[in-house]
Amino acid sequence: MKKHWYVFLITAGMMAASCGQNTNNKDKIEKETEVVDGLGNQIGQALDRAAVQYKHMMTLLPEGEFPKTYHPKTDKFEGSGSGWWCSGFYPGTLLYLNEYNADKVLKGEADRALDLLKKEQYNTSTHDLGFMMYCSFGNAFRLDPKPEYKEILIQSAQSLSTRFSEKVGAIKSWDSKEGDFLVIIDNMMNLELLFWATAATGDSTYYDIAIKHADTTLKNHFREDHSSYHVLNYDPETGEVNKKRTAQGYADESAWARGQAWGLYGYTVMYRVTKEQKYLDQAVAIADFVLNHPNMPEDKVPYWDFDAPNIPDELRDSSAGAIMASALLELAEYVEAGKAEKYGQDAKQMINTLTGPEYIAAEGTNGGFLLKHGVGHIPENSEIDVPLTYGDYYLVEAMLRYLQ
Numbered sequence: 001m002k003k004h005w006y007v008f009l010i011t012a013g014m015m016a017a018s019c020g021q022n023t024n025n026k027d028k029i030e031k032e033t034e035v036v037d038g039l040g041n042q043i044g045q046a047l048d049r050a051a052v053q054y055k056h057m058m059t060l061l062p063e064g065e066f067p068k069t070y071h072p073k074t075d076k077f078e079g080s081g082s083g084w085w086c087s088g089f090y091p092g093t094l095l096y097l098n099e100y101n102a103d104k105v106l107k108g109e110a111d112r113a114l115d116l117l118k119k120e121q122y123n124t125s126t127h128d129l130g131f132m133m134y135c136s137f138g139n140a141f142r143l144d145p146k147p148e149y150k151e152i153l154i155q156s157a158q159s160l161s162t163r164f165s166e167k168v169g170a171i172k173s174w175d176s177k178e179g180d181f182l183v184i185i186d187n188m189m190n191l192e193l194l195f196w197a198t199a200a201t202g203d204s205t206y207y208d209i210a211i212k213h214a215d216t217t218l219k220n221h222f223r224e225d226h227s228s229y230h231v232l233n234y235d236p237e238t239g240e241v242n243k244k245r246t247a248q249g250y251a252d253e254s255a256w257a258r259g260q261a262w263g264l265y266g267y268t269v270m271y272r273v274t275k276e277q278k279y280l281d282q283a284v285a286i287a288d289f290v291l292n293h294p295n296m297p298e299d300k301v302p303y304w305d306f307d308a309p310n311i312p313d314e315l316r317d318s319s320a321g322a323i324m325a326s327a328l329l330e331l332a333e334y335v336e337a338g339k340a341e342k343y344g345q346d347a348k349q350m351i352n353t354l355t356g357p358e359y360i361a362a363e364g365t366n367g368g369f370l371l372k373h374g375v376g377h378i379p380e381n382s383e384i385d386v387p388l389t390y391g392d393y394y395l396v397e398a399m400l401r402y403l404q
């Protein structure tokens with residue numbers, strides 16, 4: 001086991017971690033921040049609505065399942081097993097909400113879902129363990145550092161690490177046919193779990209994997225305009241890039257909105273942990289790409305793909321807006337005043353739109369989800385204009401970040 005100076009830096013950095021961001025309960029937040037502006041009030045109402053909605057969702061959730069989405073046209077709630085990449089967002093959202101309003105019902109439900117989720121710590125068939133385990137158990141450990149949570153997180157980091165290839169310099173995202181090594185931009189979001197594991201154990205292996213993955217992605221995934229491809233297919237024997245393409249976006253050469261959001265959030269975390277200028281530069285470049293894009297609407301909730309062919313008659317993706325808002329609020333802390341002002345204002349605009357009547361569910365509707373109008377996978381005709389667990393999770397995170 002190797003132990004390095006950076007373990008201490010990471011530990012300090014984790015104090016401001018995303019899945020590990022410090023938040024307080026409702027009264028304390030309101031007292032300390034003296035939030036009196038209109039948006040603060042709107043956020044307070046949205047957080048209260050979220051608590052009501054999630055209690056409604058609990059009544060719809062089939063036993064042993066996690067929420068996946070809700071289909072408004074057919075009034076159908078859809079659940080998933082714990083192995084679905086989104087399973088951790090449900091307990092993660094409940095924990096954030098409980099942190100805000102100290103609601104025992106939400107906490108009890110979070111504990112129940114965590115218990116159901118914990119077997120995924122041994123899952124080596126997915127790169128999404130960061131999403132699944134860190135947004136859930138990462139938050140749980142931050143709030144209540146139980147040894148059991150720590151063990152689960154370390155095992156999860158070990159499972160995720162099995163997917164790393166030294167030759168490619170990246171963690172494999174999706175299993176595919178022999179000769180493929182697929183890496184998607186989304187995978188940047190799974191690195192925070194690895195940083196946490198090095199901080200927790202002193203074993204630099206996890207940290208080194210995260211750095212290599214981020215550097216390989218930085219080298220290959222981005223275009224000259226700083227937008228990113230969705231999927232890269234590497235040759236597993238040589239590490240050469242064989243193909244750059246999309247899966248969930250409009251076209252291979254288009255800028256799928258959620259992919260840009262994952263990259264923005266991912267490199268912001270990279271800078272938080274390492275303080276390396278190249279990662280900050282990348283996060284800033286992505287932020288500037290999306291915020292200055294001619295197809296970014298004035299209300300700052302992006303279309304599902306920046307290059308979708310029928311803009312403005314295309315669907316927005318509220319989840320992409322929520323992820324971007326949360327990332328921008330953090331990125332604003334790392335940049336000079338002019339940029340900080342812009343990122344803060346644009347994040348505020350995103351949150352303002354997403355907590356307004358067009359996007360926030362009316363009480364007792366939307367399958368208990370908070371946020372409407374997410375877009376999952378248009379090319380597969382799946383999860384189109386529906387609520388998504390990650391939309392809710394990152395909106396709640398962004399709202400708490402804003403209040404703080």
Ligand code: GLY
Pocket residue numbers: 186248258376
């Ligand atoms: N592949 C994860 C996502 O839909 O963003």
